[in-house]
Amino acid sequence: MNFEFSDEQNLLREQAAGFLGDNCPPSAVRAILEGDAPFDADLWKQIAELGWTATTIPEAHGGLGLSYLELCVIAEELGRAIAPVPFSSSVYLATEALLLAGSEAQKEAWLPKLAEGKAIGTFALSEGPGHPSPRSLATRSAGGGLTGSKLPVADGDVADFAVVVAGSDAGDGASLHLVALDGDGVARRTVETLDPSRSHAKIDFDGADAEPLGADGEGWGLTQRLLDRAAVLFAWEQVGGSNAALEQAKAYAMERYTFGRPIAGHQAIKHKLANIYVKNTLARSNCYYGAWALSTDAPELPVAAATARVGGIQAYYFASKENIQTHGGMGFTWEFDCQFHYRRAKLLSVNIGSEGVWQDRLIAAIEHSRAA
């Protein structure tokens, strides 16, 4: 039994934590949250120089060719730091979509730039309220041009290209398209969201040039496979954030005095923090299994990914709201940093399908594995 990261992976974790501690303190998050810049460009540049954007890209395409375990380690630390960079869009989604479905030419065109952080990619699925299905997708491709609106698209205002899910009459009812976002027929504007430390956009396509990514009529299946992989990485970010929120709550409870002693000594607070710890621990253990399934491309991945995702959503929401509660009135002020976790927790939970969607996927995956 070896259900643990290797020494090298743990060393990477230490390095990542040290780097982000120095270069992505809460003040850096606040600068993006309060300012006009869509993301922390300096931090993004340094992250690319460290090779994090190149982690799972094969060496032949300019990457490091490391395993998904390394990417999970990085994801946890980015989540802990609430990093204001387009990492999840570009790495977990756009890069992974290319690795999953890209032609050799498409990989050649984009992967080296993604590895270097010179290009930012994103994934465009949502078209407004509700979780989309192939039947609900109004974005369609006709005669080589893509038409429709995507809202919101994470990092859509800063990305160089998007992997767009469009409806199709063929196969499973959807197809993926690779669209350069600086071309004709693409209009985009920034959309404010709950978490201004991450930028979002509305993108309107009007006959935009679009290359098919994978076969027409296989887009919905590819999307599900992509989401399974991304779910594990999002869950690691959520677990990193949950633990940071617990540490923040604990630090405050230890120094805040009421009735003549630290509030951390009152059972109401102790039990609250212990319950956060319990949820975080279960979520982390489920993430371990997700990491294993992702790194080995195991047939258990759909179950493992949904399990990690549901646990991550619930743990981070709970930790982030109870962190504010532990801080009392100060936690509700703009001046305090508790809001960062509360915002990021919700953003991460509605991204790539929310709790109910993944609960349903989990039971469906269990049904599927039982029927097999």
Add this chain to the structure above:
Amino acid sequence: MDFSDTPTEAAFRAEARAWLEANQPTEDEFAGLGELQQAKLWQKRKFDAGWACIRWPKEYGGRGASAIEQVIWNQEEARMGTTFGVFGIGQGMAAPTMMAWATEEQKREHLPPLASGEHIWCQLFSEPAGGSDLAALRTTAVKDGDEWVINGQKIWTTGAQFSDYAILVLRTDPNVPKHKGLTYFFLDMKSPGIEVKPIKQISGDSGFNEVYFTDVRVSDAQRLGAVGQGWQVALTTLMNERAAIGGGGGGAGFRQLFDLASRVQIDDRPAIEDRSVRARLANWYVQEAGLRYTGYRSLTALSRGELPGPENSIGKYVGASKGQDMASFAMDLLAMSGAITDPEFADAAGLFQDAYMGAPGGRIAGGTDEIMLNILAERVLGLPQDVRVDKGIPFNEVPTGAS
């Protein structure tokens, strides 16, 4: 990351499995025996072949195996379905305490019969006034020559009705603060003056007892640790109480609930197709998986010769409430029939109804939910202890609420 055994572990697993397959009692051998007799037969067979209490040193009846080998053995034995709980307290709690605190002669006398299943031990700790606040116990021992005379009452004692020996903590000095006036002993349960009365639980079962002491005499030689050191000795026992890996489980788990939801109907469709049913099932699956993989992380630590981290202690806390909620939900799915316990009509032979009625006990036994949260908060997160108004006060001056 991988889930495979190391070559050494694999070899041990193969050896254990081969022995188990060759020696597992047959249905004929078990026929006509009660559960206790079955357990003793199996335990003796393991002992004679060197497969009982395998982590213990050989001179005390064990095999000198490593912690990970113990886990592998447990997994293999569980796979065969031949585990019995009746020796758990003696082998899991009394024995480690004896190993740490008894004389060499006592260990050689008492540990082998514990390993062989010849002797069953119980734990006489809790009292009507000393449960979560265990150190507030009041049963007294007064020195009389080379003996101590015990008077008082213990409660919630699992297996007292068939135990041969007991470990117990007694108040030997009420004039000092509560933790300092305790002394730890072991004694023969057949000693004159001991009366065992079963307690009927809300489930209708009687798994544990009240134990009354009237002028019961125990030799000073059966004292473990110094006079007044009983709390320290008790901590050895308590640290072993939750040492078991994993947690959760039980008879009414996700699999049983999933099967139930697949066969009962809501609005002419299987309940499992209902989104709200799926959401709740998913949450329990996530909890159950989280406990399972937390156990795997502990196993990894054991496999590397490290001690598992404190994350292991969440198992009972999470598992008990999960079991209660799942049983309750299962009965809701059964609708009116959920209330039926009549074996002729009850679904799944009353599995969920039994779980529902047993669950409140799980949340209390071996440390209540609230005590578990205190432990996690204080020992894992390092938060301050509660204010203790009885701190430093002689025990006999501490307010008790009793007249």
